[in-house]
Amino acid sequence: MSLTRFVRGIRALARRPGWVLVLILGLLVSGGLLGYGATHTQDGVANAALNAGTSMLGALITVAIIGPIIRYVQEGTVREHGRLDYAWFSEQVATATQHVQILTTFSNVLDHAATDAFLRGVRTALSRGARVRILLLNPGSIAADLRQQELEGGDVRLSVQREIMRNLRRLSRFTADLGERERSGFEVRLYDASASITLYRWDDRALVSFLPIGRFSELGAQLEVTMRSPLGEFIQQRFDELWGSRTTVGMAEFLDLTVTLVEDEHTARQLQARYVEHEGDCYVIHTEILAAMARRPARLQVFLRGDPSRLHDLFIVDSQDPELHQLLQLAFVEKYDVQAHAFVGLRPASG
Structure with missing residues (x-):
């Protein structure tokens, strides 16, 4: 399979203006759908547009290469x-x-x-x-x-x-x-x-x-x-x-969240914690974080993934919020195949 033969195939496609027009229109439509969906992520219509745009783009990629592949198989070069x-x-x-x-x-x-x-x-x-x-x-x-x-x-x-x-x-x-x-x-x-x-x-x-x-x-x-x-x-x-x-x-980043505990101006500890996400908030499982909360220091906050510019407050999710607790348990088992009970929620600090 030579580069010359591949180029000839592209030239043959170019001599079919109908196919070229369909491909160009498809790219424009899928690009528009993806652009709209990406900039309006909270809108139900936008989510549908993002889904449709992703599907169409994938289909166009397949169409663009499936023809040459079939030809190569028929010619015995694959x-x-x-x-x-x-x-x-x-x-x-x-x-x-x-x-x-x-x-x-x-x-x-x-x-x-x-x-x-x-x-x-x-x-x-x-x-x-x-x-x-x-x-x-x-x-x-x-x-x-x-x-x-x-x-x-x-x-x-x-x-x-x-x-x-x-x-x-x-x-x-x-x-x-x-x-x-x-x-x-x-x-x-x-x-x-x-x-x-x-x-x-x-x-x-x-x-x-x-x-x-x-x-x-x-x-x-x-x-x-x-x-x-x-x-x-x-x-x-x-x-x-x-x-x-x-x-x-x-x-590693997907499975473990880098959490830095800040108790005062001079004390900061970096930990790797298992976590799940729900509605934009992270919920972690780590005994040292729970122990730090039990000490009730005057100040206890965390920052994530090594970014000290964005501090987060901590709160415990327990049986007082059974619906959220159950959702987190299900998500944790799905991700890690083990049970967890004491979730610590992390929310961006106000002010």
């Missing part, structure tokens, strides 16, 4: 696999010396009978100096809600958010067991946009698929491509854009 073979992919990962990358919503390769083999392959790749980067969908994003709706359209009965969290808990345990040198080459991040494609890469080759409606991408056809090809370069560009996006967050 190898097709009937599904994602977890054991086979784990074997390829174990041979990597430079790159291992995954871009998906959530993956059974991270929570499956074959997961141990995959993680052993990752350890081997890390020991050889490979850089391992995994991108999963942020479970709290609009894109996760849209993917949930897509799967339910095919009678798939599972929670996208719950499956992502299962992946994250497994990866968090794996990260904790890595040595310092290995950990420096291993990173997991969460994106919040519509990717439309999945990527399973080892060094210069990768398996690529699309997110189908009503079923899992891993159970459908996987296209094995070379990353040096125009198609591989396009997919890599999409991965890099999502990885470097300002709205993409690291797994």
